[in-house]
């Protein structure tokens with residue numbers, strides 16, 4: 274791993290400032306993807322902006338019929354949260370099936386969606402439940418957020434702050450997990466509720482597929 | 494060079510590190526706590542598992558600066574007054590180790606499991622150990638050890 278300057282801002286505003294001010298800044302959330310990437314020298318940022326000190330980015334609440342999850346909320350927290358388990362058990366189950374206990378104790382929802390691994394679970398969760406990604410700049414519907422393999426609608430200096438999920442009437446998530454990593458070989462979220470009837474698939478293509486009607490009989 | 498302060502096994506420690514210094518490097522090289530092992534260095538094997546603020550984490554996949562201000566417990570911090578922790582005792586009793594390389598991570602992971610689920614069934618134990626790889630035992634006696642520890646810790 275190449276060395277870098279480490280920043281630990283206390284607010285999203287300060288994090289955004291540090292990111293804009295750096296020649297090649299990179300956000301650090303749970304580090305479960307970024308630290309292995311740095312070790313392999315697949316990335317060599319000049320500055321690391323660690324979101325770990327921003328309390329406002331952590332936690333789960335229910336607000337106006339939505340479940341609102343802070344970007345720095347860990348997979349273990351989502352999996353064990355009483356509100357999520359009661360309102361969207363499919364999302365708690367999805368989080369509980371990510372990687373292993375130690376990855377779940379550090380990895381975050383914001384990091385997972387910003388990374389957009391084509392085999393990650395959360396992208397299918399967000400698209401399949403009709404979630405909205407909120408950043409320090411704007412709100413992005415999940416359907417428009419995941420663009421391609423490891424590619425999202427996020428700009429260079431944009432920070433995910435929270436994700437809101439409408440509460441579905443029913444939903445379920447199932448995956449065939451890779452036996453070594455637990456990443457999805459294929460994973461499917463289905464739901465029905467205020468966001469309509471939705472299906473999203475991860476692992477089977479370069480990105481989690483948003484619900485689309487088959488065109489000309491050839492289903493995607 | 495950033496300076497970090499944390500509590501490790503109940504002792505306040507401070508050290509100068511690079512931004513890129515891993516928590517496991519800080520523990521092993523700065524503090525000489527070599528009980529925490531590095532098996533894969535790629536976040537897969539769990540030999541490096543320690544507790545940070547009570548939660549089990551892979552210390553090869555965390556920067557020392559991320560643990561600034563935290564409470565860290567390593568395998569060296571489990572025994573109290575010369576007496577093995579019930580989990581360590583159960584691993585010894587049930588032959589839950591052979592070469593011992595994976596054992597510190599296994600024990601730290603298992604202690605976290607019992608904090609969250611004091612009465613796990615065999616399936617729950619095996620599932621929890623997803624992130625801990627053992628090349629020797631075939632896991633059987635590790636599972637037995639954790640069941641024994643769960644019974645003895647209930648008192």
Ligand SMILES: Cc1cc2nc3c(=O)[nH]c(=O)nc-3n(C[C@H](O)[C@H](O)[C@H](O)COP(=O)(O)OP(=O)(O)OC[C@H]3O[C@@H](n4cnc5c(N)ncnc54)[C@H](O)[C@@H]3O)c2cc1C
Nearest residue numbers: 302303304305306307372380381383384393394433455456
């Ligand atoms: C052994 C292992 C098994 C795994 N298994 C699975 C699995 O089964 N399913 C699965 O889905 N994932 C799996 N993962 C990945 C895991 O879920 C990661 O936690 C996740 O992909 C990244 O989250 P993080 O918080 O660790 O982010 P980091 O690694 O810190 O960051 C990842 C990327 O996102 C960016 N980023 C982070 N936060 C933000 C933010 N708020 N705004 C903008 N950009 C941000 C970073 O700059 C970086 O580019 C596994 C990982 C490991 C090591």
Ligand code: FES
Nearest residue numbers: 532533538539553
């Ligand atoms: S050394 Fe950390 S997971 Fe293998």
Ligand code: FES
Nearest residue numbers: 591592627628629
């Ligand atoms: S006892 Fe040798 S690796 Fe587990």
